[in-house]
Amino acid sequence: PASVEYISHCSYATTLMRRGVVLSTCEHLLSALRGSGVDNCFIEIDNIEIPIMDGSSENFIELIEKAGVISQSAPRHVFRVLEKVAIDQNGRKMSIEPADNFEIECVIDFPHPMIGRQSLRYVEGGNGTGRPLTQAVLTYGREIASARTFGFTHEIDMLRKANLALGGSLDNAIVLTGDGMLNKTPLRFDDEFVRHKILDIIGDLALLGMPLQAKITAEKSGHSVHASLMTKLLKAEHAWEID
Numbered sequence: 001p002a003s004v005e006y007i008s009h010c011s012y013a014t015t016l017m018r019r020g021v022v023l024s025t026c027e028h029l030l031s032a033l034r035g036s037g038v039d040n041c042f043i044e045i046d047n048i049e050i051p052i053m054d055g056s057s058e059n060f061i062e063l064i065e066k067a068g069v070i071s072q073s074a075p076r077h078v079f080r081v082l083e084k085v086a087i088d089q090n091g092r093k094m095s096i097e098p099a100d101n102f103e104i105e106c107v108i109d110f111p112h113p114m115i116g117r118q119s120l121r122y123v124e125g126g127n128g129t130g131r132p133l134t135q136a137v138l139t140y141g142r143e144i145a146s147a148r149t150f151g152f153t154h155e156i157d158m159l160r161k162a163n164l165a166l167g168g169s170l171d172n173a174i175v176l177t178g179d180g181m182l183n184k185t186p187l188r189f190d191d192e193f194v195r196h197k198i199l200d201i202i203g204d205l206a207l208l209g210m211p212l213q214a215k216i217t218a219e220k221s222g223h224s225v226h227a228s229l230m231t232k233l234l235k236a237e238h239a240w241e242i243d
Contacts, residue, residue, distance in 0.1 A: 002030060004207040004230045010223035012155070014204055024049045027223070028149075031203030032060035035140030038069055039076065039211060055148035055172040057199055061141055081214035083239040087229050092220045094229045099215035101125070104201055107219045108194045112152075113179055114187075118194035122202075144202070146188050147195035150174035153182070201226060208234075210242070 001018070008017035015024040029050050033041065035057065053059040086095035102124040109117045122138045138144060151173055174192070175182040189195055197218070204226035205212055218225070233239060 002026065002207055003209055004227070004234065007207065007227050010204075010227050012151070012158075012223075014207075014223045014227070022048050025052065026050050027200050027203030028053070028055075028057045029060050029203070030206040031199050032057035032064060032145065034202050034206040034211075035145060036061060036064045036069065038064065040072060040074075052149075052172045055150075055174070056146050056196070057144075057203075058146040061145045077210045078243045079208050079210050079212045079214075079240060080243050081212070081233070081240050083236070085229065085233045085236055085239050087225065087232055089225055089228065092222065092225050094216070094218045094221045094225050096214050096216050096229060096233060099213065102212050102214060104198050104216040104218065106194055106198050106201065106216075106221070108197055109220055110193070112176060114176065114181060115193050118191045120191060120194045120198060122198050138198075140202070143189075144195055144199050147192045147199055148172070148174050148188065149196055150176060150193055152176045153178075197221070205230065 002016070006016045006018045008015050008022070013025040014027045015022060016026055017023070023045065029043070033039075081096055081098050084095060084097035087093070104122045105119070106122070107117065107119045108115065120138070122140075122144060125139070149172075153175060156175075170183050174187070200223065201216060201218060201221070204223060205216070208230060
């Protein structure tokens, strides 16, 4: 089950484990499903890691559209947040609070000349301009899905030792050096980095098991912060309801 209770660890990717079965890097596929409005499906896989594809959710979106989505007769449940819940892990902050829809405000800050401080706002189903401003309202397929994962050259050995990104190459990630990037192809967006962070947040929070009605605010967050927030939220039973 794609559920928060089965998160085993989350450093460079979110890994699920149940009864000895391990599945890593599930967030990009789950993000594509949530971004496509799919909340009920079976996924068959024959390895311990979801294929990284091009490092984004774009290929998954295309496959979902090709396969087609059907409506079912069962009612759709919504996870509605009633009270604000927040965490702060040494300056890595994240909160979730009541809202009329599902939206994310995300800020990242990396001491790298190609990243720096970037902020963006995503509202599910919104029609927006795609401008790299906090007030921009974005749609998933057009503005989020194609943002690729990124990493730094000094992290490659650590990823290999963690049995992650075993098929990794410049075809499926942005690889940053000390002052630039190894990729020959340009960025897909000037703020592709914060867009991918939003992609990850959508995928990780899909582990709550149903569409979410809430506002997420994230600053310098990551997979472990996402998991901690979901755990704290679920323990605060007065802070949410399922409708």
